[in-house]
Amino acid sequence: TTETSSQKPNNGADRQAKILATIKRLVLKKADALLRNSRITPLKEHPAILVVPICEANQTIETKIHGQLIVDCGKLACNGINHTILLETLSHFAAGISDLIGRGQMTDHLAGQAEMITELNRQSEEIQDELLQAHRLATVGRLAAGAAHEINNPLTVISGQLQILKTKALKNGDAETNIKRYNTMLGKVDKIARIVSDLLAYGRPQKARIQATSVKNIIHQSIEAIKHRQGFTHIRFTINIPDDLPKAMVDPQQLGQILINLLINAQLAMPDSGSIGIQTACNHNRIEISLSDTGCGIAQEHLPTIFDPFFTTRDPDSGTGLGLSIVHSLIEANHGSIEVRSTINKGTTFTIKLPTAKPSEPSPVSRRQ
Structure with missing residues (x-):
């Protein structure tokens, strides 16, 4: 039922009920129209508009506003509602809405925190397992x-x-x-x-003595050191090194050890015969050394673990399974990285990336490999 403007509320409760009923009819209807039209009706059609912000308690309007209540005061005035009482009621109404929004946001926040804590616990367990394995x-x-x-x-x-x-x-x-x-x-x-x-x-890993090093010299020295060993006599070598290749910042002795280990690894993949190709390049201030063989290749499922200590797919009599692990450790000690690509029955390519030496940096001290 609708009360006429001549009727006076008997008490505050009646007035509150009347105001809330009017708000429900006007405000919610207006909100529904706004949602349907996706834009506000031109203000010129409403000579008196009351806007009440929906903001968090104990916050200034500028810091946290969830939205606003918009009321057509012209229509309310026809129903004899005092604007001061309306503003007070709408403020309480907006505070209630803000509280509900805040609780919903807090629930989402707590759920996000719970997920983050779960992830941190998982990562912590992984780190503990890795530390234990490293200690062993x-x-x-x-x-x-x-x-x-x-x-x-x-x-x-x-x-x-x-x-x-x-x-x-x-x-x-x-x-x-x-x-x-x-x-x-x-x-x-x-x-x-x-x-x-x-x-x-x-x-007993040795500390890297990093210096400007001629990669070309170390490659030739490494091949010379192993080419007469058993198993290498039937291996063909192809070397492609640009004349203008910059020097690398690396320990020359450790680079030689890295290359010899990779050469031995390649030979073991080609017990009868085959070829080893070595080529270098300079990309983005990194010296790249690619060593390829035409051996048996490495299965894709083994690639993530080939640098793990003691991992090997060969006969136990062929070695300890430490060669590639040592290679990986030495490259990391020299601030480099290593990548591997392999195809079964076609071969494997290891690519080493090392920092490039600046032109002003000193030449390496020559060392016999």
């Missing part, structure tokens, strides 16, 4: 380095004595069978020596 590997590394050091001395003696016996056998004209036996023993000793070297490198 460090312990294994120290033990391995100690054992390798003890093995290295007698191994050197055995290798030297075998070389002497082989030389005497050749002078005495011993049977070819005996020479083959010496070669077999020397091959096994060489394999043990590589394992010992890997264990020492992993267990």
Whole structure:
């Protein structure tokens, strides 16, 4: 029912009820029209407009406004409603709406915080697992380095004595069978020596002595150091190095160790024959060294773990599984990165990226690899 303007409310409750009923009829109708039309009706059609902001309690209007209530005061005046009472009522109404909005936002905020805490807990557990694994590997590394050091001395003696016996056998004209036996023993000793070297490198890493280094020189020195080793005699090398390639900021000795490990890894993937290609480039102030082989390739599921310590897909007798892990550690120590691409039965490419030396930086101290 609609009361006439001549009727007077008996008390505050009646007046409040009347105002709320009118607000519901006018304000909600206006809001519905605004939502449908997506724009405000021209103000000239409403000679008296009352706007009440919906803002957070204890906040200034400029800091946090959720919206506003718009009331056609001209129509309210016809119903005998005092603007002061209307403003007070609308203010309470707006405060209630703001409280509901605030609670909804707080619920969303708490839900977001809960998700963030869950994610942080997950990351914390991963970090703890990684730290535990790193601690275990460090312990294994120290033990391995100690054992390798003890093995290295007698191994050197055995290798030297075998070389002497082989030389005497050749002078005495011993049977070819005996020479083959010496070669077999020397091959096994060489394999043990590589394992010992890997264990020492992993267990006792050396600090990088970074300096401006000629990548071209280190590549040629590394190939010269291994090309006469067993298994490399049937490998073809293709080298492509631009004459104007800048120097790299890297420890020359460690770069040589990186390249030799990658060359040995490539040879093991080509036990009978094949080719190794090395090419370099300078892109975005980084020296890129790509080493490709035509070997058996690496399965895609193994690529994420090939740099993990002790990981290998080869026969356990072929090594420790530390070669690529050492390569990765040395490259990181020299502020570089390494990428790998591989296709089964076609080959593998490792790409090393190292910082470029500035023209003013000193030349490297020459070191024998």
